[in-house]
Amino acid sequence: MVLTYNGLDKQGQPTYGGYSSHIVVNEQYVLKVPPALPLTGVAPLLCAGITTYSPLRKWGVGKGHTLGVIGLGGLGHMAVKFGKAFGAKVTVFSRSDRKQKEAERLGATDFATISQPEIFTRLGRKFDYLIDTISGAHDYNGYLDLLKTDGTYILVGAPAEPISIKAFSLILRRRRLVGSLIGGIRETQEMLDFCGEHGITSDVEVIPIQHINDAYERALLGDVRFRFVIDLKSMAENTP
Amino acid sequence: MVLTYNGLDKQGQPTYGGYSSHIVVNEQYVLKVPPALPLTGVAPLLCAGITTYSPLRKWGVGKGHTLGVIGLGGLGHMAVKFGKAFGAKVTVFSRSDRKQKEAERLGATDFATISQPEIFTRLGRKFDYLIDTISGAHDYNGYLDLLKTDGTYILVGAPAEPISIKAFSLILRRRRLVGSLIGGIRETQEMLDFCGEHGITSDVEVIPIQHINDAYERALLGDVRFRFVIDLKSMAENTP
Numbered sequence: 001m002v003l004t005y006n007g008l009d010k011q012g013q014p015t016y017g018g019y020s021s022h023i024v025v026n027e028q029y030v031l032k033v034p035p036a037l038p039l040t041g042v043a044p045l046l047c048a049g050i051t052t053y054s055p056l057r058k059w060g061v062g063k064g065h066t067l068g069v070i071g072l073g074g075l076g077h078m079a080v081k082f083g084k085a086f087g088a089k090v091t092v093f094s095r096s097d098r099k100q101k102e103a104e105r106l107g108a109t110d111f112a113t114i115s116q117p118e119i120f121t122r123l124g125r126k127f128d129y130l131i132d133t134i135s136g137a138h139d140y141n142g143y144l145d146l147l148k149t150d151g152t153y154i155l156v157g158a159p160a161e162p163i164s165i166k167a168f169s170l171i172l173r174r175r176r177l178v179g180s181l182i183g184g185i186r187e188t189q190e191m192l193d194f195c196g197e198h199g200i201t202s203d204v205e206v207i208p209i210q211h212i213n214d215a216y217e218r219a220l221l222g223d224v225r226f227r228f229v230i231d232l233k234s235m236a237e238n239t240p
Numbered sequence: 241m242v243l244t245y246n247g248l249d250k251q252g253q254p255t256y257g258g259y260s261s262h263i264v265v266n267e268q269y270v271l272k273v274p275p276a277l278p279l280t281g282v283a284p285l286l287c288a289g290i291t292t293y294s295p296l297r298k299w300g301v302g303k304g305h306t307l308g309v310i311g312l313g314g315l316g317h318m319a320v321k322f323g324k325a326f327g328a329k330v331t332v333f334s335r336s337d338r339k340q341k342e343a344e345r346l347g348a349t350d351f352a353t354i355s356q357p358e359i360f361t362r363l364g365r366k367f368d369y370l371i372d373t374i375s376g377a378h379d380y381n382g383y384l385d386l387l388k389t390d391g392t393y394i395l396v397g398a399p400a401e402p403i404s405i406k407a408f409s410l411i412l413r414r415r416r417l418v419g420s421l422i423g424g425i426r427e428t429q430e431m432l433d434f435c436g437e438h439g440i441t442s443d444v445e446v447i448p449i450q451h452i453n454d455a456y457e458r459a460l461l462g463d464v465r466f467r468f469v470i471d472l473k474s475m476a477e478n479t480p
Contacts, residue, residue: 058414141402158407162381165405167398170419174298177417179410 019232031189034196041201044074044227045192047182048202052079052131053191055154055180056086063087065128069108070143072099075133075156077203077226080106083131085198091123093143102225106203120146125173133157144169144177155179202227208234259472271429274436281441284314284467285432287422288442292319292371293431294423295394296326303327305368309348310383312339315373315396317443317466320346323371325438331363333383342465346443360386365413373397384409384417395419442467448474 005017033042052075061067067088069079076092083090084107091110092103100111112119120142127146135157144153144166153175169175183191195201203226207215215228245257273282292315301307307328309319316332323330324347331350332343340351352359360382367386375397384393384406393415409415423431435441443466447455455468 155407155411158411160408162404163407164402165417167395167403167419168400170417171395171398171421172419174418174420176419177405177410178414179407179412179416180414181411 019235029185031185031192033192036199037196037201040204040206040229040231042192042195043229044202044204045078045195045200046188048074048078048227049082049195050183050188050191051075051156051180052133053082053194054183054187055156055178056082056129056131057187058180059129059152059154059178061086061088061129065089066091066126068093068112068123068127068130068143068146069133070130071133071157072103072106072226073133073222074202074224074227076131077102077106079131079133080108081200083107085194085200088129091127093119114142125149127151129154131156135159137161137163140164141166141169144175147173147175149173149175151175153177156181204229206231208237210234210237259475269425271425271432273432276439277436277441280444280446280469280471282432282435283469284318284442284444285435285440286428288314288318288467289322289435290423290428290431291315291396291420292373293322293434294427295396295418295420296322296369296371297427298420299369299392299394299418301326301328301369305329306331306366308333308363308367308370308383308386309373310370311373311397312343312346312466313373313462314442314464314467316371317342317346319371319373320348321440323347325434325440328369331367333359354382357382365389367391370394371396375399377401377403380404381406381409384415387413387415389413389415391415393417396421444469446471448477450474450477 004015007015009015033039056079061083065088067083068091069076069083070093072092072094080090080092080103090108091112092108093112093114095114097113103111112123123146125146125148128148129152130143130147131154133156137159140163147153155177165177170177205224206229209230212230218224219228244255247255249255273279296319301323305328307323308331309316309323310333312332312334320330320332320343330348331352332348333352333354335354337353343351352363363386365386365388368388369392370383370387371394373396377399380403387393395417405417410417445464446469449470452470458464459468
């Protein structure tokens with residue numbers, strides 16, 4: 001298999017992952033994309049999509065549940081779409097009200113700007129589930145206290161440094177803090193099929209390879225709705 | 241109800257909890273003790289017993305599972321007994337080898353002295369479940385890495401200060417950190433019935449009320465096997 005980027009193949013040559021013109025794949029690792037879905041919006045489903053689909057399914061998010069999505073980026077916007085499709089009432093937590101309209105468009109029924117601390121009182125013990133998509137350092141305990149008894153706090157993003165958790169917030173209300181990384185091939189196919197049935201894709205900005213440096217700078221600033229997808233046809237074109 | 245200690249009753253008089261000579265209880269809060277069990281060994285089941293029974297049941301500890309019990313005190317010794325009775329293979333983690341014989345007598349099949357860091361290599365990714373009964377500050381991340389994929393780390397003791405958790409240990413292996421406080425009346429009765437069927441009680445040292453100060457000092461030193469129980473008949477005797 002020559003799937004990873006910058007590995008070495010059997011001849012000792014570097015591999016190009018998704019930038020390859022041809023790849024050889026074991027058939028057990030090939031996925032079937034529902035034909036009705038546009039490929040550009042499907043590409044991020046294989047990362048942001050399955051990363052959020054898998055834990056929401058595993059922990060049983062469904063009809064009538066309350067789900068809080070912390071952070072509205074590539075992962076967060078998929079968590080909103082899946083949460084809504086599974087029947088949950090979704091609240092988005094974001095740093096400012098800049099993304100409120102986007103959140104509503106994606107299917108959220110409530111929006112909370114965490115720069116206003118009163119939301120932690122207003123929403124206290126209201127949630128069955130939280131999914132935290134933020135990879136930077138931030139406070140976890142304010143969110144933990146938003147969970148009902150037996151509530152589940154799902155981590156799919158996290159900083160490399162240890163995080164600080166009030167154990168008694170877990171103990172007193174029998175809450176749980178759980179991690180999830182990605183999903184297996186079988187579950188990824190299930191997710192793609194679900195997306196086909198419900199018309200779900202990632203919201204993307206398609207760019208030619210020549211714009212990669214701009215896109216990189218914008219991604220660092222969080223200025224992307226919600227994933228960049230490179231059109232590899234542009235590889236054949238001259239650089240501008 | 242006049243059940244708590246040092247509350248106020250309807251007449252504004254202080255209440256004596258378990259030290260009362262008479263109490264009035266709503267029948268829904270009365271438990272039935274299996275007649276074969278000695279009352280002295282049953283008393284701590286209503287606290288240390290149900291505190292460990294409830295999360296081990298809720299998270300499905302059973303036949304063939306590996307369970308690590310962190311700390312061998314009042315809670316820990318009950319977790320060993322229940323874990324064994326549920327069919328799990330139990331390892332005790334303790335600060336020194338002082339309690340190794342006790343751990344084996346209680347039903348543990350393995351014992352690890354955490355002053356020897358090599359145990360964290362030897363036992364890496366070996367456990368389906370861990371139950372942490374330690375209320376003092378200590379490291380959690382070494383233990384977290386002992387869990388298999390999808391493993392469960394149950395907190396029933398914890399320090400008041402926030403604890404430091406490596407989120408990526410949860411994320412990379414889909415582990416979960418869960419809290420549990422006690423159990424409800426229905427589950428407490430289920431626990432008592434289970435104890436009656438399996439001949440399980442707490443290991444206790446019965447003391448007269450006159451020895452309470454010595455017992456208090458010994459409890460602070462962790463020098464008790466594994467709970468003190470006061471024989472309230474001694475209340476009627478002269479102090480020595």
